[in-house]
Ligand SMILES: NC(=O)C1=CN([C@@H]2O[C@H](COP(=O)(O)OP(=O)(O)OC[C@H]3O[C@@H](n4cnc5c(N)ncnc54)[C@H](OP(=O)(O)O)[C@@H]3O)[C@@H](O)[C@H]2O)C=CC1
């Protein structure tokens with residue numbers, strides 16, 4: 001190869017950085033469980049595009065899912081990326097795309113599937129027009145957490161005006177949206193959080209009517225105080241003993257939407273934590289409990305995104321993000337989200 005051609009090839013060469021699993025998580029994830037490696041990307045083939053990460057999401061499911069990844073595999077995840085080069089007319093250069101491109105800075109995609117063997121997810125899509133709203137909302141209220149809140153609450157809890165709704169991990173990405181949708185639907189809303197500061201934040205910023213701090217040891221007294229007549233709908237992000245306590249306070253024919261189980265993600269999947277039995281309460285009160293995964297409503301995703309967008313534009317749905325700067329801080333952001341240091345959606349800006 002002539003020297004000039006070689007240099008031209010070099011100048012077009014893209015080196016991606018990505019996080020791979022160095023050690024399977026034991027308990028809470030540690031910085032040393034993940035490591036950054038570099039990967040030279042090949043030139044684009046017809047039908048492919050190159051996308052450069054702008055915002056990356058850190059989500060609880062990554063902790064729960066990681067045991068399925070072989071060591072050395074790239075961490076799973078979704079990001080918003082800028083298309084910098086394209087040989088695919090559906091994904092033109094200059095546009096922004098939401099894709100399950102994992103924890104990586106640069107990705108070559110055909111637009112069909114994610115790069116990894118991770119969980120079921122949307123194929124990449126061009127970020128819709130949100131008007132003046134920030135692009136990053138596509139990872140939160142106008143993306144997966146937003147549709148999880150919208151469908152998981154409305155479809156499974158079937159809330160009615162005047163009913164009392166309780167939500168665990170209420171100050172987080174999904175919980176803070178569920179609470180506000182419940183207010184829009186005319187419900188009385190209680191949030192369960194890990195600190196009084198977060199609880200007060202929910203009341204001051206998202207219109208919650210009360211809160212319970214699950215880290216205090218008087219949870220039952222707190223529940224009696226905030227929901228003296230009982231609870232109609234429970235949106236459960238956490239599971240574990242707090243859920244057993246809440247279920248005891250539910251009213252006849254109450255509905256429980258099981259969205260997450262974050263209190264058990266740091267435990268080995270084969271040895272789940274033991275909690276107080278709830279079946280007798282469920283039987284006596286004739287409660288209905290349903291677990292769901294966001295992709296159950298996959299075909300209706302844009303119905304949820306468009307409704308949330310309208311509510312955000314109308315000022316009815318407020319949205320908060322906890323943004324960590326720098327791709328090199330992905331693991332830190334992930335650990336801090338699992339520790340509850342976030343309010344609203346935890347994301348990383350490259
Ligand atoms: N079913 C589905 O399709 C989906 C489910 N989910 C689930 O929803 C839940 C919330 O996710 P998301 O909104 O993204 O995350 P969040 O933004 O809510 O962040 C996680 C929060 O969980 C709380 N938390 C952490 N550990 C515990 C614990 N041991 N007990 C109680 N609370 C804890 C922390 O808040 P605090 O300070 O209050 O402790 C933390 O801020 C997760 O369980 C997730 O897996 C999310 C998306 C889709």
Ligand SMILES: CCCCCC(=O)/C=C/[C@H]1[C@H](O)CC(=O)[C@@H]1CCCCCCC(=O)O
Pocket residue numbers: 060061064065119120121144259260261293294295
């Ligand atoms: C069991 C862990 C999942 C807990 C619920 C959750 O957070 C789901 C999130 C999904 C979201 O729609 C985007 C995804 O890709 C997530 C699915 C993750 C599936 C993990 C399945 C793990 C297992 O079966 O053990």
